[in-house]
Amino acid sequence: xxxxxxxxSAMKMVDVAEHAEIGRMFPAVAAAAIEVGTPQIRxxxxxxxxxxxxxxxxxxxxxxFNCYKKGGxxxxxxxxxxxxxxIFGNEGPSHIVHPSSxxxxxxxxxxxxxxxxxxxxxxxxxxxxxxxPTLQNVRKENxxxxxxxxxxxxxxxxxxxKTGHYEVRYKESHDWPLAFTTVVLTMNGxxxxxxxVVLGAVAPIPWRSKAAEAAALCRSV
Ligand SMILES: Cc1cc2nc3c(=O)[nH]c(=O)nc-3n(C[C@H](O)[C@H](O)[C@H](O)COP(=O)(O)OP(=O)(O)OC[C@H]3O[C@@H](n4cnc5c(N)ncnc54)[C@H](O)[C@@H]3O)c2cc1C
Ligand code: SF4
Numbered sequence: 529x530x531x532x533x534x535x536x537s538a539m540k541m542v543d544v545a546e547h548a549e550i551g552r553m554f555p556a557v558a559a560a561a562i563e564v565g566t567p568q569i570r571x572x573x574x575x576x577x578x579x580x581x582x583x584x585x586x587x588x589x590x591x592x593f594n595c596y597k598k599g600g601x602x603x604x605x606x607x608x609x610x611x612x613x614x615i616f617g618n619e620g621p622s623h624i625v626h627p628s629s630x631x632x633x634x635x636x637x638x639x640x641x642x643x644x645x646x647x648x649x650x651x652x653x654x655x656x657x658x659x660x661p662t663l664q665n666v667r668k669e670n671x672x673x674x675x676x677x678x679x680x681x682x683x684x685x686x687x688x689x690k691t692g693h694y695e696v697r698y699k700e701s702h703d704w705p706l707a708f709t710t711v712v713l714t715m716n717g718x719x720x721x722x723x724x725v726v727l728g729a730v731a732p733i734p735w736r737s738k739a740a741e742a743a744a745l746c747r748s749v
Contacts, residue, residue: 535681537576544575553686556633556693556710563695564629566702576678579631583624584704596621596666616731622661625729627704632728633693636710639683645676658733688715705729720744
């Protein structure tokens, strides 16, 4: 990979999963990609499509439920079938969990997203790309303007880090994970000098667990 490693948004997930340098430098990205859906989905789905996919909330996906995200005036999940909805950051008005498996390691590695639109290009830290729902922006999940697309994911050279990526599933199948995490520990010798612990499928955005990060700091591994 080049000095400033970057992944194009049109790259297929199968190619991310099988890319030798991504696997060597950013193993959690490769681990997340290989678990997405099925081989057919990974062969067709792109990085840009995965990161920007809309919520998988079943009320959102069924046309008879006109919820906030479709211009309605209510969320059906608090009094409905909500066992797969947010457990962190669940103040509403929407209680989705962010669906992207790749977004979590991108945030954990401190990636930057490059976006392009009619007014040119700009970069956004991955950690600031995804937005919590408010009544004003409830129909969107990120900072993209209507005329912008994600073009690249830029990953900082990892340095002396240890990483892990863990997914919990209801069963081994094509479905999204129930919960997952990417952990990136920056090492000073055998001591952890900084930690990023990002949780997926539990909040409307990839969710940094400051408590887990604090617990990891100053430990030896
Ligand atoms: C059975 C099943 C299981 C799945 N399991 C998982 C899973 O475990 N983990 C997971 O993460 N996903 C999972 N998915 C979702 C799947 O990964 C996404 O649907 C896929 O990544 C979409 O990729 P695509 O390139 O086809 O995007 P598209 O379907 O073409 O686009 C998806 C959305 O992203 C937008 N978009 C696409 N490219 C860009 C871009 N460059 N910039 C801005 N917006 C863009 C589109 O406008 C659209 O709104 C699953 C899907 C299915 C059907
Ligand atoms: S959680 Fe969000 S997408 Fe699902 S019903 Fe509520 S407002 Fe709609």
